[in-house]
Amino acid sequence: MNTQRGEANKPESAVVFLARGAGVGDDAEALIRPEDTAPEYVTRLIAEGLATDAVRVLGSLLPPREAVWWAWTCARKATGEATPPEATAAFAAVEKWLRDPTDGNRRAAMEAGEAADYTTPAGCVALATFFSGGSIAPPDLEPVAPPPFVAGKALAGAILIASVATEPEKAPEKLSGYLDQGIHVARRVGIWPE
Numbered sequence: 284m285n286t287q288r289g290e291a292n293k294p295e296s297a298v299v300f301l302a303r304g305a306g307v308g309d310d311a312e313a314l315i316r317p318e319d320t321a322p323e324y325v326t327r328l329i330a331e332g333l334a335t336d337a338v339r340v341l342g343s344l345l346p347p348r349e350a351v352w353w354a355w356t357c358a359r360k361a362t363g364e365a366t367p368p369e370a371t372a373a374f375a376a377v378e379k380w381l382r383d384p385t386d387g388n389r390r391a392a393m394e395a396g397e398a399a400d401y402t403t404p405a406g407c408v409a410l411a412t413f414f415s416g417g418s419i420a421p422p423d424l425e426p427v428a429p430p431p432f433v434a435g436k437a438l439a440g441a442i443l444i445a446s447v448a449t450e451p452e453k454a455p456e457k458l459s460g461y462l463d464q465g466i467h468v469a470r471r472v473g474i475w476p477e
Contacts, residue, residue: 295317296317296318296319297321298315298316298317298319298320298321298323298324299315299317301321301324301340301343301344302315302324302336302340304343304431304432304435305336305339305340305342305343305432305435305436305439306339306432306436307328307333307336307339307340308333308335308336310331310333310336311328311333311336311340314327314328314331314333321340321344321474322466322469322474322475322476324340325337325340325341325344325462325466328340329459329462334455334458334459334462335443335458337462338439338442338443338458338461338462338465339435339436339439341462341465341466341469342354342435342436342438342439342442342465343432343434343435343436343439344435344469344474345465345468345469345472345474346472346474347415347416347434348381348384348415349468349469349471349472350411350415350434350435350438350468351377351380351381351408351411351412351415351434351438352381352468353438353442353461353464353465353468354404354407354408354411354438354439354441354442355374355377355378355381355408355441356464357404357441357442357445357461357464358374358404358405358407358408358441358442358444358445359374360445361404361445361446361448361449361457362374362404362405362445362448363449366405367399369395369398369399369400369405370399370403370404370405370406371405372395372398372399373392373395373396373398373399373403373405373406373408373409374405374408375395376388376391376392376394376395376396376409376412377392377395377396377405377408377409377412379391379392380392380412386417386418386422389412389413389415389416389417390413390422392409392412392413393409393410393412393413395409396408396409396410396412396413397409402444403444404441404442404444404445404448405441407437407438407440407441407444408437408438408441410437411434411435411437411438411441413429414429414430414433414434414437415429415434416429416434417429442458442461443458445457445461446458446461
C-alpha cells in the first residue's frame, strides 16, 4: 500500500496503481493526479510530450486481447516488407491466437516469439500474448498466473521498439499515430470517452 503525504494506510487511486504498475518514469509520475481517470492521465502525458509513458499506460489499460491486437498492428506496420522469417512466424502465431484465443495458440505464440527474439517488435508482441492470461507454468504443472502488468510492459516494448525500428528520426510521429490507434481501440471497447 502506498503512503502519500504522510497518510498511512491510504490506498492508492486507480490511476496511481496503473501508472506505477505500467512503469512510468519520474516525469510521468509527477503528473499523476489521484482523482484522474486513466484517459485523463494518458491525455496529459501526451500533451506533455511523454508519449513513451502514454504507451506504457495505455498498453496496461486496454483489455489483453485488444491490447495485443493494437501492438500487433503497430509492430507489423513498422516491420514492413523486409520482415525476417522468424518475425513473420511470430506475427502469424499472434494472429492465430487473436482469431482463436486458446491456450495452445497462446503457448505457440510464445515459442514463435522466442525464435523471433524478444528484443524485436514481433518477439515482444508474441511474449505479451503469452502473458495476456492463462497459466505461465508448463501445462502439466499447477497453474501460475502471469505477474500483473507484465503483458502491458511487453506490449509497450513492442510498440516502442517498432517506433525506432526503421527511420528512428520519425519515432515521435509514429508514436503519435500508434497512440491515436490505441485510443481508438479504447473507445471501441468503451473505456475511453468520446
